[in-house]
Amino acid sequence: MRTTTTTLALLAATAFLLPAAVPATAAPRIGDCAPGELCLWAKAAFKGPRQVYDLTRIDIESCTPLPPGTDAQSLANRTGRPVTAYQSDExxxxxxxxxxxxxxxxxxxxxxxxxxxxxxES
Structure with a gap:
């Protein structure tokens, strides 16, 4: 009985010495980019205005430039197909x-x- 009490007391005391959990960086919510979509955000860490493309609005294996004056710094590819991102608008x-x-x-x-x-295509 005394050993159990001593063990519990030690565990309680060391709990205060452990570092507090650090919250993880907020990941984008799955709903921010639905299955079948390619999502591009203007800023890093999935922030800023978002552009969404799906396979019904683009030609496969063709260059799709972003609208003039826009670019992206983060992306999510949920199309089910490989996507190549280019620095060049062509x-x-x-x-x-x-x-x-x-x-x-x-x-x-x-x-x-x-x-x-x-x-x-794949």
């Missing part, structure tokens, strides 16, 4: 570009400003 491969797998890829900070994209 999808030129002389500038930066990366391909992100489909289905549920969340990229809080693209390493360049996205100005166009292509959705691939």
């Amino acid at each position: 999808c030129q491969e002389t500038a930066e570009f990366d391909t992100y797998p489909g289905g549920g890829t969340w990229v809080p900070q693209v390493p360049y400003r996205v100005r166009a994209f292509k959705v691939w």
Whole structure:
């Protein structure tokens, strides 16, 4: 009995020495980008104005530039197909570009400003 009481007292005392849990960085809510959509945010960490594209509004394997004067710094690819994001607004491969797998890829900070994209067949 005394051992149990001592153990409980030690556990209670050490609980105050443990660091408090640090809240995780707020992840985007799944509802912010629905299945079948490509979502692009103007700012990093899924902040700022959001542009949403789905497969009914774009041509597969064709360059889709963002509206003039806009770009994106974070993206979510939930199309189920690979998407290449381009720094060039003409999808030129002389500038930066990366391909992100489909289905549920969340990229809080693209390493360049996205100005166009292509959705691939698979």
